[in-house]
Amino acid sequence: MLHTINKSPFEKDSLTTCLRYAQKGASILFIEDAVYACTKGTQFEKDIHDHQGDIKFYVLGPDLEARGLDNSNLTTNIEIVDYKGFVKLVADNEKTQNWL
Amino acid sequence: MEEQESGIIKKFIYVNRKAPHGTIYAHEALEVVLIAAAFEQDVALAFIDDGVYQLKKGQNTDGIATKNFSKTFGALDMYDVEKLYVEKESLEARGLSEEDLSVDVEILPASDLKNLFNESEVFFNF
Amino acid sequence: MALEVNGRQIEVDEEGYLSNLNDWEKDIATVMAKEDDIELGDDHWEIINFLREYYEEYQIAPAVRVLTKAVGKKLGKEKGNSKYLYELFPYGPGKQACKFAGLPKPTGCV
Numbered sequence: 001m002l003h004t005i006n007k008s009p010f011e012k013d014s015l016t017t018c019l020r021y022a023q024k025g026a027s028i029l030f031i032e033d034a035v036y037a038c039t040k041g042t043q044f045e046k047d048i049h050d051h052q053g054d055i056k057f058y059v060l061g062p063d064l065e066a067r068g069l070d071n072s073n074l075t076t077n078i079e080i081v082d083y084k085g086f087v088k089l090v091a092d093n094e095k096t097q098n099w100l
Numbered sequence: 101m102e103e104q105e106s107g108i109i110k111k112f113i114y115v116n117r118k119a120p121h122g123t124i125y126a127h128e129a130l131e132v133v134l135i136a137a138a139f140e141q142d143v144a145l146a147f148i149d150d151g152v153y154q155l156k157k158g159q160n161t162d163g164i165a166t167k168n169f170s171k172t173f174g175a176l177d178m179y180d181v182e183k184l185y186v187e188k189e190s191l192e193a194r195g196l197s198e199e200d201l202s203v204d205v206e207i208l209p210a211s212d213l214k215n216l217f218n219e220s221e222v223f224f225n226f
Numbered sequence: 227m228a229l230e231v232n233g234r235q236i237e238v239d240e241e242g243y244l245s246n247l248n249d250w251e252k253d254i255a256t257v258m259a260k261e262d263d264i265e266l267g268d269d270h271w272e273i274i275n276f277l278r279e280y281y282e283e284y285q286i287a288p289a290v291r292v293l294t295k296a297v298g299k300k301l302g303k304e305k306g307n308s309k310y311l312y313e314l315f316p317y318g319p320g321k322q323a324c325k326f327a328g329l330p331k332p333t334g335c336v
Contacts (some may be wrong), residue, residue, distance in 0.1 A: 008119050008150050010193070033122030036153065041195020062163025066121050068156035068170070068202075073195075134333045138289060168285055175284035178292045 001025075002093035006032040006100060009044050014099040019047060024054040029081070029089055031060045035067060038078045045075045052077055060086055111142045113220035116151035120170060121161065126154045127169045129226035134172075137179040144183035144220070145176075146213060147205075151226075152190045157202035173203045187213055231257045243325050250278075250328030258326050262317065266326070270314055276300060277327040287329040290320035 003022055009015040015037050022028060030037050037044050038059050048057060061080045064070060071080065081089065090096055114133055118125040137143065147155060159170040176184070184205040191197065191207065198207060208216070217223075228235040229242075231254050237245040242258065244250060255274055259266045266274075276297060280288055288296060290308070298306020305311075311319035320332040 006122065008122070010150050011119075033119045033150070036119065036150070036194070039195055042193065063121075066159060066161040066164045066166070066168075067119070067153060068158035068160070068200075070158075131333060134286065134289070138291070171283065171285045175286060175288070175292070178288070178296060 001027070002089050002096045003028045004096065004098045005030055005034040005037065006098070008033040009037040009042075015044060015047070018099045019051055019055075022051070022055055026054070027056045027058060027089060027093060029058040029060065029086065031063055031086075035059050035063045035069065038075055039069060039073050040075050048075060048078075058085070058089065109140070109142055110221045111219060112136065112144070112222045112224070113217065114143070114145045115223060115225045116145065116147045116154060117149040118226060119150040119153045120156075120159070121164065121166060125226045126151070127167070129224070130169055130172055132224060132226075133176070133181060134179060137181055140180075141222075143181050144185065144216070145181065146185045146187070146216070148187040148190050148210075148213070150190075152186055152194060152196065155184075155186065155201045155203060155205065156196070157200060159202075170202060176203070185213060185216065229254070229257060241325075241331065243331055244328045247281075247328055247330075254328060255326040262322065264315075270323075270326075272301065272305075273297065273311070273314060273319070273323050274327045277323055277329060281327070281329050287324040287332040288320070289332050290318065293320055293323075293332075 001023065003018050003026060005014045005018055005028065007014045015034070018028060038048060038057060056079070057077065058079045058081050059074065061082050064080065114129055116126060116129055120126045133143065133145065154170065155173060159168055161168040176182070184203065186201070186205045186207050188207050188209045227238050227240060229238050236249050236254060239245055244254070256266055259270070264270070277287070280296060294306055294308055294311060297311065315322040324330070324332055
């Protein structure tokens, strides 16, 4: 299962809820304002690290760049994908759930 | 454009709490600031919560095909908008510091911003 | 609405501003100026180029007041005043010069 999140974790609890429902083997892709969720030095870093054994985390590159962020701003083990990678994730996963 | 001649100057404060590109609020707020700058009021901008992300330097929106309005913050001083305040707590909660910002700002703790809000007369919240 | 330049149809809005900033080329400014009975000289181009650079840097078309100040800073006092700019662009240096430069109407102009 692929989960996408597009809201800032500081503004909405989409990430928290998504993490509560995501199962082992799932992928989570951060897009739009949700890209802030995987940056260094926030309260969400620990939540992500706690789940990295079971869940693979991705972030959409163009949305990072738009916000002045790059690899150096991200917490560990986050994979940056481009639009093609986004499509591939959707294709590789049988189902997709969008957390708004 | 006709400028207001009433001569009454009020303390305006724009309170920016939204991240820049996911919604239109941040861009709209900046448009309002620029339009209102023609009325020669005493203008201040406060960036708190996700609003601090608006000032992150190095933004490049080519990949999402929207306007990179973060560049416009650099023009504010030419519009005589010189008071930009960033809340210290919001910045720290996001792992950011002064060097991450694209323009000169004053970083203040919430306790100081609270006093600033007290002295302000007209509020625009985005 | 459209403007014909070198056989190309360029889309403009109801006030004559380019709909797509990337459509701009020098001949567009020349054609727009001709419609306003202005023949563009070096002094006009200096301001038009200045505006394009300003837009590139700040992503806005400056209000007249700001344009005047910025021109003064960059090109000198004798050019950074309304008299000079209005003589070049009689319909308003903000509105008219921005239009020729392919920029949107300045923020704050009605």
